[in-house]
Amino acid sequence: MIIRIFPFILVFLLTTTAFGQNKEKLYYNKDWKSCPKSEAEFYRLVTFDAKGNPLGKVYDYYITGELQGVADGALVIGREDDRETLFTGTVKTYHKNGCRVYKGQIALRRNCV
Numbered sequence: 001m002i003i004r005i006f007p008f009i010l011v012f013l014l015t016t017t018a019f020g021q022n023k024e025k026l027y028y029n030k031d032w033k034s035c036p037k038s039e040a041e042f043y044r045l046v047t048f049d050a051k052g053n054p055l056g057k058v059y060d061y062y063i064t065g066e067l068q069g070v071a072d073g074a075l076v077i078g079r080e081d082d083r084e085t086l087f088t089g090t091v092k093t094y095h096k097n098g099c100r101v102y103k104g105q106i107a108l109r110r111n112c113v
Contacts, residue, residue, distance in 0.1 A: 020050030032082035069093040
């Protein structure tokens with residue numbers, strides 16, 4: 001009996017965990033201000049919960065697709081101006097050629113990636 005119910009429980013848990021999560025791609029200009037895709041120098045991939053809070057890792061890319069930075073998490077994502085972003089955990093940044101520029105622990109510090 002339990003073996004028959006297990007698949008349904010697993011599907012329920014997986015769908016409720018993903019429910020309400022929204023992955024977004026945010027575009028920024030050279031000054032890390034929000035802009036249209038056509039004017040962007042960078043883009044950010046971030047997942048938000050149903051309340052608009054960031055979830056999980058935050059990935060920044062050069063508009064050409066190279067990884068620019070990754071943060072373990074964020075308390076706030078500055079959608080209009082990156083100066084409002086508050087990263088947490090480990091943050092790594094990279095040159096366009098892939099060489100790491102910075103790696104460190106962040107605790108409520110702005111403008112790290």
